[in-house]
Amino acid sequence: MSTINAQAGNTTTFTALIKSSDGTANLALQTGGANAVVIDNNQNANFVTTGAVTIPAGTTNNRPTAVNGMIRYNTSNNVFEVYVNGTWTTFP
Secondary structure, eight states: OEEEEEOOOOTTSOOOEEEEEOSSSOEEEEETTEEEEEEOTTOOEEEOOSSOOOOOEEOGGGOOSOOTTOEEEETTTTEEEEEETTEEEEEO
């Protein structure tokens, strides 16, 4: 697994990204030395947390140029929406 760790810092200490590798094709993003996101060699992402993931959000007018499979929170309608077969639809 390749690991990228954000080193803590403040105005008086150096802040850096530290990369290490164990020879696998997996990637781990860390904060404070603990895995936050692990992406395996099949591109499956695992958010290693008891917290939450914030989904992109915006108004209907802020919708991106879409491709099938996109998901976002529509703040105009207060619903989750997904782009499927060429159209945005409410999810679920």
